Amino acid sequence: MINLDYQSRTPIYEQIVEQVERYVALGILKPEEQIPSVRDMATDLGINPNTVKKAYTELERRGVTVTISTKGTFIASNTKKIVEDKIEEKLKKIRNLIEEIEQLGLTKEEIKKML
Numbered sequence: 001m002i003n004l005d006y007q008s009r010t011p012i013y014e015q016i017v018e019q020v021e022r023y024v025a026l027g028i029l030k031p032e033e034q035i036p037s038v039r040d041m042a043t044d045l046g047i048n049p050n051t052v053k054k055a056y057t058e059l060e061r062r063g064v065t066v067t068i069s070t071k072g073t074f075i076a077s078n079t080k081k082i083v084e085d086k087i088e089e090k091l092k093k094i095r096n097l098i099e100e101i102e103q104l105g106l107t108k109e110e111i112k113k114m115l
């Protein structure tokens with residue numbers, strides 16, 4: 001499920017967070033679906049459980065997951081908001097890039113043509 005890039009400058013826990021968020025956005029992970037325990041995920045990925053715990057803590061902080069004591073960690077039921085926030089974040093990055101390109105002298109029409 002999770003593919004780690006050990007050559008990347010992105011920390012392992014952030015890679016886990018990003019991939020879980022992407023799977024939620026794509027509908028691969030559905031609301032209220034249970035995800036592997038910290039120990040199982042760490043074993044599957046061959047990494048330290050503390051790294052997975054850090055990722056799970058961040059996912060919970062962002063509202064992507066909910067942990068229920070003695071039951072496990074589940075995808076939050078409000079994933080629609082998570083998807084909308086992710087889309088808005090990506091669009092903001094695109095807008096910023098377009099502004100930078102415009103500052104270099106291209107018009108919006110020229111940018112559209114190039115895209």
